[in-house]
Amino acid sequence: MKRFLTGILIMLLGASITMAQAPAASKPKTKTEKTATSTGPLKKDGSPDKRFKANKTSATEGPKKKDGTLDMRYKANKDAGKKKS
Template sequence: MKKTALFVTTAFFALSLFAPTKTFAVKKDDKKAPAKTEQVKAVKAETAKPAEKTAVKAAEKPVAKPAVTTAAPTKKDGTPDMRFKANKEAAKPAGPTKKDGTPDMRYKANQK
């Protein structure tokens, strides 16, 4: 009985290692028809006026985080360089802080 149980569990684990995790079969209909989101984008681009086309293209691009404009030194990517005192003071919270230096969210001054 123990040998049978051991064989069954070993076979189960061995077969599960070689079992396919994903099926890569593609339906013939899926190849011919583009995805619904692609159709919507194509329709929007075709029906948009020239001024709206640029707005559609701009909306599709990922929005970059705007650089902080301060007189203090910044890194190459535009973020403030925290090695300088001016940047450290600007990053301090407005209200009371906890012992570890993080803003204490119980106070309205820290809630934004």
């Protein structure tokens, strides 16, 4: 009887191990693709190469929000916003 119960226990352990969750397949991390609005040279991944003057942002504009509008918390943007109005 002990051998029978031991055999069943081994089968149940084996079955539970084979049904364990497999780790999720990791997706390769990709950088968010930015659209190139400048006319200067691009990097291999298609993003603008910031080493060139044509690809650098204007000195009058400061940081922008994710949607592309000026972030008005910064002084440079407040001054640029007044000039555009």
